Amino acid sequence: MRGSEMRRRAPEFRRQSRRRLPGWIWWLVGIFLLVGLMLFVIHHNQKEQFRPPIVNKGSETEEVFHEKVNFTEELLSSTSFARQLADQMTLAKAYVILAKEHGNLQLAWELSSQIRNCQRLLSEVAVSGRSITQEEAHPIITRLARLIYKAQDSHYDISTTIVTLKSHALALEERAKAAVVQTAEFGQLAAESLPKNLHCLTVKLTEQWLQNTKLRSLSEEHRNSTRLVDNNLYHFCIFSDNVLATSVVVNSTVSNANHPQQLVFHVVTDRIHYGAMSTWFLMNDFKGCTVEVRCIDEFPWLNAASSPLVRRLSEMETKGYYYGGLKTPEREIKFHNPKFVSLLNHLRFYIPQILPNLEKVIFLDDDVVVQKDLTQLFSIELHGNVIGAVETCLESFHRYHKYLNFSQPIISSKIDPHTCGWAFGMNIFDLIAWRKANATALYHYWEEQNMDQLLWRTGTLPAGLLTFYGLMEPLDRRWHVLGLGYDVDIDDRLIESAAVVHYNGNMKPWLKLAIRRYKSIWERSAMRWVMRFVSLTHACNFAVCCNVSLCCPKDSKRP
Numbered sequence: 001m002r003g004s005e006m007r008r009r010a011p012e013f014r015r016q017s018r019r020r021l022p023g024w025i026w027w028l029v030g031i032f033l034l035v036g037l038m039l040f041v042i043h044h045n046q047k048e049q050f051r052p053p054i055v056n057k058g059s060e061t062e063e064v065f066h067e068k069v070n071f072t073e074e075l076l077s078s079t080s081f082a083r084q085l086a087d088q089m090t091l092a093k094a095y096v097i098l099a100k101e102h103g104n105l106q107l108a109w110e111l112s113s114q115i116r117n118c119q120r121l122l123s124e125v126a127v128s129g130r131s132i133t134q135e136e137a138h139p140i141i142t143r144l145a146r147l148i149y150k151a152q153d154s155h156y157d158i159s160t161t162i163v164t165l166k167s168h169a170l171a172l173e174e175r176a177k178a179a180v181v182q183t184a185e186f187g188q189l190a191a192e193s194l195p196k197n198l199h200c201l202t203v204k205l206t207e208q209w210l211q212n213t214k215l216r217s218l219s220e221e222h223r224n225s226t227r228l229v230d231n232n233l234y235h236f237c238i239f240s241d242n243v244l245a246t247s248v249v250v251n252s253t254v255s256n257a258n259h260p261q262q263l264v265f266h267v268v269t270d271r272i273h274y275g276a277m278s279t280w281f282l283m284n285d286f287k288g289c290t291v292e293v294r295c296i297d298e299f300p301w302l303n304a305a306s307s308p309l310v311r312r313l314s315e316m317e318t319k320g321y322y323y324g325g326l327k328t329p330e331r332e333i334k335f336h337n338p339k340f341v342s343l344l345n346h347l348r349f350y351i352p353q354i355l356p357n358l359e360k361v362i363f364l365d366d367d368v369v370v371q372k373d374l375t376q377l378f379s380i381e382l383h384g385n386v387i388g389a390v391e392t393c394l395e396s397f398h399r400y401h402k403y404l405n406f407s408q409p410i411i412s413s414k415i416d417p418h419t420c421g422w423a424f425g426m427n428i429f430d431l432i433a434w435r436k437a438n439a440t441a442l443y444h445y446w447e448e449q450n451m452d453q454l455l456w457r458t459g460t461l462p463a464g465l466l467t468f469y470g471l472m473e474p475l476d477r478r479w480h481v482l483g484l485g486y487d488v489d490i491d492d493r494l495i496e497s498a499a500v501v502h503y504n505g506n507m508k509p510w511l512k513l514a515i516r517r518y519k520s521i522w523e524r525s526a527m528r529w530v531m532r533f534v535s536l537t538h539a540c541n542f543a544v545c546c547n548v549s550l551c552c553p554k555d556s557k558r559p
């Protein structure tokens with residue numbers, strides 16, 4: 001019945017619309033012609049692309065190698081399906097934002113689900129190294145095109161478009177900056193060179209530490225506090241050599257906590273920054289919370305015999321690996337930078353040893369800002385897992401195969417390449433489960449396997465993905481929003497709703513390079529410091545400032 005009714009009505013509808021909008025037909029015809037032309041060109045090109053290897057290279061192995069498609073080239077090629085999909089996806093993402101702004105959640109939802117399909121296809125193809133076929137691409141391209149058309153047509157008037165374009169122009173400017181920064185060498189150098197005045201602050205604070213014996217005995221007293229081992233309180237750990245950044249993390253955490261006095265921070269730094277860090281946290285009160293500062297040299301168990309990483313670092317040091325002893329291509333600067341392999345960065349794998357009496361702890365990177373009360377994280381059920389983290393494969397291709405070398409049988413035999421990646425930076429750790437699972441031993445195992453850096457090149461995340469494989473509990477993604485150090489296009493509402501925002505990437509908020517849009521969030525928690533700091537720099541004579549000897553607590557007892 002219904003079918004026949006519809007059939008009866010359909011012609012009327014069609015006739016009506018033809019009468020009203022004759023221009024549409026022309027549009028449709030035009031689009032069909034265009035698509036037809038594109039398909040022809042693509043088909044033609046694909047045939048041509050496959051010819052050269054057969055002509056040029058005789059051996060069969062070469063041919064096999066060439067058939068494995070280079071995904072980067074595929075994305076850059078103007079005719080490939082991958083490129084078309086990627087372009088459409090970008091447009092669709094813009095319209096998701098617009099649709100949400102207009103409260104059209106249905107459209108936003110439809111667009112998002114097509115974007116996800118598109119990402120899934122791209123990710124599959126990236127793993128398998130083949131190119132996308134027309135049969136795979138066609139339905140997604142058609143559906144996306146239809147939705148984009150719907151979005152363009154039905155909702156967004158010219159003024160919206162102008163506003164959007166304006167904000168895009170701003171974003172473009174930032175992106176141009178980002179593009180420069182992302183190029184390996186420059187970005188790395190720029191990110192590494194700490195602003196002079198920040199360095200000066202450290203020196204000033206260290207000077208105070210050395211001159212003021214009261215500060216040192218006060219710090220000794222604090223070390224005996226029972227609060228540091230009280231499992232009824234909320235414990236956080238931060239491993240950093242940046243006084244200002246650590247201060248912002250602590251300040252933003254306590255400022256948003258319902259009961260700041262119940263928070264305990266365990267800061268571990270290196271011997272160079274120990275004095276400055278201690279002085280800063282003794283001089284400033286952060287709403288009555290407890291801050292313990294320790295020096296990495298205090299841990300006798302962290303030595304070359306027990307830790308493969310320490311062994312590798314000391315081997316590298318003797319080889320002069322970092323500072324030009326080895327001839328390395330310039331673009332590999334990043335991989336030989338001490339910061340990337342620094343011990344402080346890897347301390348996250350030793351949290352149960354650092355805090356032997358504790359049961360649960362939140363780990364925070366020094367480039368985050370906290371915006372909500374984090375104590376609720378302590379009551380989240382981890383289901384026996386060791387670590388709680390937000391997953392990162394929703395918006396892009398961040399699956400395990402992106403971080404690890406799956407050509408290595410030791411990886412491919414144990415790990416599923418499609419496992420969703422996750423992020424360090426704001427994590428809850430169940431230290432009881434950790435000890436039970438021997439996670440530190442697992443970490444040592446993987447570091448041993450990676451002595452020649454064939455499993456992964458650098459960084460702590462690949463090691464973390466392996467160590468906590470199958471031991472990770474996914475958290476709601478609003479707990480931890482990433483990318484404020486490189487992504488200029490993050491949705492404002494996502495940032496607002498985030499419990500923690502993370503400036504991962506080269507454009508740290510304390511550098512000139514910082515992305516303007518996000519800088520104020522960080523500065524809000526550093527305001528008083530900024531004011532003090534300005535007056536400090538005037539008084540600071542660099543030559544004199546830097547003439548101080550640096551030491552850890554055990555050294556300071558000696559004289």
Ligand SMILES: *[C@@H]1O[C@H](CO)[C@@H](O)[C@H](O)[C@H]1NC(C)=O
Nearest residue numbers: 068069070071072073074076
């Ligand atoms: C893929 O293509 C890009 C750009 O042409 C090139 O830089 C890269 O080295 C290629 N990768 C492989 C694995 O061939």
Ligand SMILES: *[C@@H]1O[C@H](CO)[C@@H](O)[C@H](O)[C@H]1NC(C)=O
Nearest residue numbers: 217219220221222223224225
């Ligand atoms: C802290 O404890 C240690 C031993 O646990 C003790 O030797 C030291 O005197 C104590 N320091 C203070 C300031 O109470």
Ligand SMILES: *[C@@H]1O[C@H](CO)[C@@H](O)[C@H](O)[C@H]1NC(C)=O
Nearest residue numbers: 435436437438439440441442
């Ligand atoms: C953890 O390691 C210890 C010593 O290395 C070993 O005795 C114990 O059996 C291990 N536990 C598990 C669950 O692997």
Ligand SMILES: *[C@@H]1O[C@H](CO)[C@@H](O)[C@H](O)[C@H]1NC(C)=O
Nearest residue numbers: 405406407408453454455456
């Ligand atoms: C990945 O492993 C293969 C096989 O051992 C090796 O030839 C290749 O160099 C590794 N890739 C990287 C980037 O280390």
Ligand SMILES: *[C@@H]1O[C@H](CO)[C@@H](O)[C@H](O)[C@H]1NC(C)=O
Nearest residue numbers: 251255284525526527528529
């Ligand atoms: C902590 O943050 C508040 C604003 O939330 C700011 O007024 C204060 O100066 C900051 N304190 C320090 C020591 O940075």
Ligand SMILES: *[C@@H]1O[C@H](CO)[C@@H](O)[C@H](O)[C@H]1NC(C)=O
Nearest residue numbers: 542543544545546547548549
């Ligand atoms: C640095 O310190 C040394 C010894 O402590 C002293 O001899 C030297 O004059 C100082 N240099 C400056 C620039 O203050």
